[in-house]
Amino acid sequence: MTDTELRVSKIEDGTVIDHISGGQALNVLAILGIDGGSGEEVSVGMNVPSDRLGRKDVVKVEGRELNQDEVDVLSLIAPAATINIVRGFDVVEKHRVSRPNEVTGVLSCPNANCISTDGEPVDSHFEVLDDGVRCTYCDTIVRESITAHVSVT
Numbered sequence: 001m002t003d004t005e006l007r008v009s010k011i012e013d014g015t016v017i018d019h020i021s022g023g024q025a026l027n028v029l030a031i032l033g034i035d036g037g038s039g040e041e042v043s044v045g046m047n048v049p050s051d052r053l054g055r056k057d058v059v060k061v062e063g064r065e066l067n068q069d070e071v072d073v074l075s076l077i078a079p080a081a082t083i084n085i086v087r088g089f090d091v092v093e094k095h096r097v098s099r100p101n102e103v104t105g106v107l108s109c110p111n112a113n114c115i116s117t118d119g120e121p122v123d124s125h126f127e128v129l130d131d132g133v134r135c136t137y138c139d140t141i142v143r144e145s146i147t148a149h150v151s152v153t
Helices: 025-031 068-077
Strands: 014-021 042-050 054-062 082-087 090-096 102-104 125-129 132-135
Touching: 014 025, 025 042, 025 054, 025 068, 068 102
Parallel strands: none
Antiparallel strands: 014 054, 014 082, 042 054, 082 090, 102 125, 125 132
């Protein structure tokens, strides 16, 4: 294989998430709610060479464009990622993710006593920190396993 050959074919319409930190592709799929039973056509490249990151992961999702909530959560685990929107085999939009200052309604608080837990009429609200997120209601900090708390559907 030469440097100019594609390892995975182009997609006609959908989203390519590039420059994901090596080893994070499966977490990206979890955030997007994609698994073997989701029926979505997905290509994943893991630990492929990258000039910018050394090693990177790439996720291609056919027939789906990400919404802003999904992009915001992705930025928490893949801060260097780029989002490419593809239509008719051409990239029509390309942008880098940017970490928001806060996320609302996309993560669940691990504190069972928090007002934002299931069954309460309050959306979760987290402040984004350099090394995690903090619930604005109960001050619980999540630094690891953010994907375990994703509630985006």
